[in-house]
Amino acid sequence: MVLEQDDILFFRENGYLIKRGLLCPDLMERARNRLWKGAPHGRSASDPATWVGPFNEEEESRQGDNVRRGFRWLYREPGKEPWMVELLPKNPDVWSTAEELLGAGVIQEPESVRGIYCTLPFGEVPLPRVQPHLDAYASHLGVLGYIDQVEPGGGGFTVWPKSHKKLYYAFESRYGDKKSKNYAEIYAQINAEIPPVEISGQAGDVVFWHHRLGHNASGNGSARIRQAIFYDFVKRDMSRTLELPPANDMWCDWSKALSAGL
Numbered sequence: 001m002v003l004e005q006d007d008i009l010f011f012r013e014n015g016y017l018i019k020r021g022l023l024c025p026d027l028m029e030r031a032r033n034r035l036w037k038g039a040p041h042g043r044s045a046s047d048p049a050t051w052v053g054p055f056n057e058e059e060e061s062r063q064g065d066n067v068r069r070g071f072r073w074l075y076r077e078p079g080k081e082p083w084m085v086e087l088l089p090k091n092p093d094v095w096s097t098a099e100e101l102l103g104a105g106v107i108q109e110p111e112s113v114r115g116i117y118c119t120l121p122f123g124e125v126p127l128p129r130v131q132p133h134l135d136a137y138a139s140h141l142g143v144l145g146y147i148d149q150v151e152p153g154g155g156g157f158t159v160w161p162k163s164h165k166k167l168y169y170a171f172e173s174r175y176g177d178k179k180s181k182n183y184a185e186i187y188a189q190i191n192a193e194i195p196p197v198e199i200s201g202q203a204g205d206v207v208f209w210h211h212r213l214g215h216n217a218s219g220n221g222s223a224r225i226r227q228a229i230f231y232d233f234v235k236r237d238m239s240r241t242l243e244l245p246p247a248n249d250m251w252c253d254w255s256k257a258l259s260a261g262l
């Protein structure tokens, strides 16, 4: 797969890119089934009435590989399994897209993915207004793949378009998490002025995003569990560039096509 010029320009301008229908149906089915091995007793794949959140006190878990809290369920345990790596970062179209954005032969080989990240249906609970955040991981390019349908209002990944252009300069370094003095002002401006975009889609749809793009998961007003696999692409030269100050050309660590806007 080769990205179109419009894809490159859209990513540069907005900080994210949606490519639909990339993932392998068999692996997605395997992941949807695997999720239920981490479910608390009484919640089952075959009974949608048991999918509604929040988790009650007995169901909550702070165990890192299977966090269940409120409406969020971060099932990280299967993230180390090789087939999960095949499902997302080593999917040929996902990998080639990442290489077109970051450069060929420069990305670290993936050994694991973050896991299956879910948002339970909110049922009668009103959906909150979500606010943007950034992840603390030092990475270049985030990616997520939906493994089940995500209806509009169904807990889709939500982005603050163009925020990467401001947040890139709101840190002391390119990839570290030490915020600069003007971070709070920049964040407040983004939160007040940029209308967020919630991304709905089908199983197999993939979203790529710049590591400094404001994002969050929206509340889930649908009857389905929002299910997505997450991974963070990191270039091999991360240790060299991690603490460099943000560059005048914020695309200087990216592919030639992206840095030239071609």
Ligand SMILES: [Fe+2]
Residues within 6 Å of the ligand: 133, 134, 135, 215, 216
């Ligand atoms: Fe995040």
